[in-house]
Amino acid sequence: MKSQSIKKRQLLIEAGIVGAIALLFAFLLPAFMSAFRLKLLGRFLSLAIVALGIDLIWGYTGLLSLGHGIFFALGGYALAMHLTLQLPDGELPEFFSLYGVSELPWVWQPFYSFPITILAIIIVPSIVAGLLGYLVFRNRIKGVYFSIITQASLLVFYNFFNGQQKLINGTNGLKTSTQNIFGVEAGSEPAQVAFYQVTILLLILTYCLCRWLTSGRFGRLLVAIRDDEVRVRFSGYNPTWFKVVVFAISGGIAGVAGALYTVQTGIITPSIMEVAFSIEMVIWVAVGGRGTLIGAIIGTLLVGFARSLLSEKFPEVWLFFQGALFLIVVTVLPNGIVGWWREEGVNMVRSLFGLRQEVVTYPSIDEAPEVQKEREEIGS
Amino acid sequence: MEGKVLEIEDLTVNFDGFKALNNLNFSMDTGELRVIIGPNGAGKTTFLDVITGKVQPTEGRVIFKGRNLRRTPEYQIARMGIGRKFQTPRVYLNLTVRENLDLICNKKKNVFSTLFAGSVPEEKRNVLSLLETIGLEAKADLQAAFLAHGEKQRLEIGMLVAQSPDLLLVDEPVAGLTDEETENVGSLLLALAASHSIIVIEHDMEFVRQIARKVTVLHQGSVLCEGNMDEVQNDPRVIEVYLGQQEEE
Numbered sequence: 013m014k015s016q017s018i019k020k021r022q023l024l025i026e027a028g029i030v031g032a033i034a035l036l037f038a039f040l041l042p043a044f045m046s047a048f049r050l051k052l053l054g055r056f057l058s059l060a061i062v063a064l065g066i067d068l069i070w071g072y073t074g075l076l077s078l079g080h081g082i083f084f085a086l087g088g089y090a091l092a093m094h095l096t097l098q099l100p101d102g103e104l105p106e107f108f109s110l111y112g113v114s115e116l117p118w119v120w121q122p123f124y125s126f127p128i129t130i131l132a133i134i135i136v137p138s139i140v141a142g143l144l145g146y147l148v149f150r151n152r153i154k155g156v157y158f159s160i161i162t163q164a165s166l167l168v169f170y171n172f173f174n175g176q177q178k179l180i181n182g183t184n185g186l187k188t189s190t191q192n193i194f195g196v197e198a199g200s201e202p203a204q205v206a207f208y209q210v211t212i213l214l215l216i217l218t219y220c221l222c223r224w225l226t227s228g229r230f231g232r233l234l235v236a237i238r239d240d241e242v243r244v245r246f247s248g249y250n251p252t253w254f255k256v257v258v259f260a261i262s263g264g265i266a267g268v269a270g271a272l273y274t275v276q277t278g279i280i281t282p283s284i285m286e287v288a289f290s291i292e293m294v295i296w297v298a299v300g301g302r303g304t305l306i307g308a309i310i311g312t313l314l315v316g317f318a319r320s321l322l323s324e325k326f327p328e329v330w331l332f333f334q335g336a337l338f339l340i341v342v343t344v345l346p347n348g349i350v351g352w353w354r355e356e357g358v359n360m361v362r363s364l365f366g367l368r369q370e371v372v373t374y375p376s377i378d379e380a381p382e383v384q385k386e387r388e389e390i391g392s
Numbered sequence: 393m394e395g396k397v398l399e400i401e402d403l404t405v406n407f408d409g410f411k412a413l414n415n416l417n418f419s420m421d422t423g424e425l426r427v428i429i430g431p432n433g434a435g436k437t438t439f440l441d442v443i444t445g446k447v448q449p450t451e452g453r454v455i456f457k458g459r460n461l462r463r464t465p466e467y468q469i470a471r472m473g474i475g476r477k478f479q480t481p482r483v484y485l486n487l488t489v490r491e492n493l494d495l496i497c498n499k500k501k502n503v504f505s506t507l508f509a510g511s512v513p514e515e516k517r518n519v520l521s522l523l524e525t526i527g528l529e530a531k532a533d534l535q536a537a538f539l540a541h542g543e544k545q546r547l548e549i550g551m552l553v554a555q556s557p558d559l560l561l562v563d564e565p566v567a568g569l570t571d572e573e574t575e576n577v578g579s580l581l582l583a584l585a586a587s588h589s590i591i592v593i594e595h596d597m598e599f600v601r602q603i604a605r606k607v608t609v610l611h612q613g614s615v616l617c618e619g620n621m622d623e624v625q626n627d628p629r630v631i632e633v634y635l636g637q638q639e640e641e
Contacts, residue, residue, distance in 0.1 A: 225507075228507070228510065229494065229495065229498060229506050229507075229510070229511065230503075230506050230507040232484075232487055232491050232494075232495055233495060233506060235484065235486050235487060236484045236487065236495060239484050239485060239486055240482055240484060242446075242482075243478075243482045243483075243484070245465075245466040245467050245470070246444060246466060246467075246470050246475070246476050247467075247470060247495065247496050247501075247551070247555065248467050248470040248471040248496075248501050248555065249467055249501045249506075250465070250467045250501075250502075251467075253502070253503045254503055254506075257503050257507075381530045381531045381533075381534055382530045382531075384530075385529065385530035386530075
């Protein structure tokens, strides 16, 4: 079929573009950018991963989660615990002695192993998200109530983590930058460049995963759930399980992002679960464009760099800028930057260069689907 | 195809003291086309809600093809073979016509086969023949949002047929349509009636006369009377209900 080969070619082109950008980011930028900027970029790229997860659950499925900080933190803590345990045999992490803990709590035991840690980074947040999702979706809680519940859960986790001095050092969190990973100090420059490159790799993998999830029947069903859940039910689908699965996947993605963010920041504390941070994640997606995967990434990088530049110049006003940015997006660009580009931007640029769409006769007639169909039939 | 497709016994739905349905008894044969009429607030839409599982009955039971539907979730009722057409066309506006039909033609509707299995050739053929039936081949790859009202109406009926249900529930299919479109929908329904059992809820008396064989009149949550169009129109109770309401207006 003709349309299939076109699709294949488009997919190849897309893969090529993604690959080229990735290579550019992974190898060329480290040569040019200062270590400081590169570290920032690495952090923003790991935040772009969680933005993809938010886009999956919000942009495609229509569930506005304000609690992704939970899953982000769970992933971050998992990796931080593994790093904290890189000690000579029999020694306990330092902070335990402050609180008189003499034996390693059982929760910590599995994190001696690197493979288990990697699994835990993905699976623990997925399970928590899946359970939370199941309880919420089974009772058909949706819309703003879903958002409130996720935010409330976030606060529960925040307070819980803050109160657990004896378990995870409470408010002080876990410091990773002075710990070793594979014998290299995690805060050193070579380790940071490696983290940066791993982040790019995982961002691409996440992008591919989301692309695959959203392009087939499954993705169309997510859109259907977003647009008209009742109709989905009457068509014989049970939306509950679809939502649980997609929320769990989104949670797992957030966990990966959290782990990468933690090692590039050098520390994780419960403050990562502050309400504002989880709302910011949503803002990145809104700015970039809901329901467009590339938009989530662009939005995150844009807001991230705007923030770091503005807060260097005018440290006081960043929050006002962020608020204004969000207002502008909501009122002027409801579909975000990418959404605007797809709808109007392309045509605007074309008309700037004096190009019209490539049609010789009456465009509106020529572009009518019936006419095109007939032309195809006559042509063949 | 003999026997009853749907039996409803002593059905009562109580919304905090307001009885939307009150001891309603109803049954219809397999293959029948039944029209339900009744003044506003007679309980027509609640009636459909109970059959499709959207509302749980307070008392009484609904039996579809010999099986009690109590506590069965909507999606399972839909899989058992009850399809519902809503009053306003409800199609997935952000999907193309083809994708709309493809979602319904999917035979295995659990999460994992939807995720991992693509559409099989048989389902693709189904989609193509449905596109032909509803006359939207040319617009197959157009987003449903760009369709005209009548085209959406046809698409939704196509989606219903794609479910291959045994019982079709159709809620006011001609509201807001022109006379010509009304007649088209009427003949489409009559054609479908050859192979399906259909319940139509309607206000438009002209339309009812076009398609009806047997009419049930609902009033205040119960069946007022049943019969063919002439019998119903000449029934003094029906006249009173409708005229009485007109006086109030």
